Amino acid sequence: MNGPAPFADRLAALVEERRSQVCLGLDPDPAELASPSAGQEPARGSPAAAAAIAVAAHCRGLIEAAGPACVAVKPQLACFERLGAPGWEALAATVEAAHGAGLLVIADGKRGDVPHTAAAYAQALFGSVATPFGEVRGLDADAATTNPLLGGDALEPLVAAAQEAGAGLFALVRTSNPGAADLFDLPVGEGSLSDRLASLVAERAPRLAGASGLSGMGAVVGATKPEHLGRLRELMPDSILLLPGVGAQGGRASDLTAAFGKHPASALVAASRSLAGASDPGEAAERLRAEIWDVSGA
């Protein structure tokens, strides 16, 4: 057993070292980037290439400013994809910058597909693919979000690849948007669809468990509906919960106590626009770090 350490253990060590459970969301909007100014070297190449360079620089800047108060970054794949191939290059550069700053990378693409295709996503996210021209490595993400609607067999290739790579996986169990109630809150049997999704997660938790007892088979649970947190924590006692929705979407850090289990690394709080949009992202991240550390009871 000489593979990489499980995601849960790597995260646990980092959380204790930095006394932080903050995950820096990276949702770069090229429309909001500064226009090229007269003093700067003119952008070369296509608009997409120029915008991608600016996006990568923006993310690098945010990582430098806010990174020290965080343990992970969560690049939103959609924001890079809309710049095409250059956007994917900016994503790879962002992963590298985050790793350079000692941060774990949670690729937020909410991928999910039938098993044959899910295996290809696993290669793209934290594996590699064999080609006649040599092995091609994927993104080298430390973890990824996944949409579990297709069922257990569709999760399987992602879980297996995560286990081999020492990666984590966060399945959507209850998202942070208002419309999440349409389906996640539907009554199913004696619980809700969310509860059923939580069971899918809990069944697979032992496969990605670390020495700490925490499992990298985690779940996305929106911070905007704190009334769900206690129940979902009970259904997934060992899973790391990824909590988006604090800040711009209305979730408050002080409402998140129930999400934390027996370990300070049992939940991560993702904040994007509230950090990127702050006049001083470093200070905003440090304030959020201290607040969450308090709330977690660590």
Add this chain to the structure above:
Amino acid sequence: MNGPAPFADRLAALVEERRSQVCLGLDPDPAELASPSAGQEPARGSPAAAAAIAVAAHCRGLIEAAGPACVAVKPQLACFERLGAPGWEALAATVEAAHGAGLLVIADGKRGDVPHTAAAYAQALFGSVATPFGEVRGLDADAATTNPLLGGDALEPLVAAAQEAGAGLFALVRTSNPGAADLFDLPVGEGSLSDRLASLVAERAPRLAGASGLSGMGAVVGATKPEHLGRLRELMPDSILLLPGVGAQGGRASDLTAAFGKHPASALVAASRSLAGASDPGEAAERLRAEIWDVSGA
């Protein structure tokens, strides 16, 4: 009203012209590409760049061979993404080749996210994004698959963008994998989770309806469980159904009659491995075309 014609109308015209409802699935596996042989020009650049060039050539070859018997192609985004930025270039080249062959492009990425992010996916798939360096166009897909788990508000930006671009949208309603039963078949109210998803689709159908009465607000319904087809067709009378799972996954064309509604373009049959793996993909596609045309009752 001078926008592009709705996807449903463009598809309807093509189906009638080609007497075909076949959608060519493109799931290129770089591991299965021919090794570079001695007579060929050696591949330049990284393994990823060389593999991406080979993948694009493979897809172009399949489009040339099987395209004339088809009305659409369905590139599986995972298969391109695993080659990183060069893979995205191969995807863009494949979209261009398909359009050049008169085929519609259904980008199969099963994307879905909270509204703010879903809007970014819409830009990536069939829109564009403003940047300080100029407008950057997305993939220019004619339609895309989407995972509706996040609810109605998360579908909204995709529906709105599809409406503006004259694009189509296929929401997952019942997938073709064995594990699909875990969640899609769960009893919810008086029906199943699939029925509930079908309602989400049907409610939005008028927004993407064409002059033919068909709607580009469509649904993915696996061909492997034909017992669901009749019920789901009833729940979504105007929606175009995209039926994957014929061939390698075990679905049979002869079982698909119930999927077809009042118009020959009311369902598309996607086949990937059974065409790409045939000794003569052109002949295999033509055989499938004739079989489905028969089954559709057109």
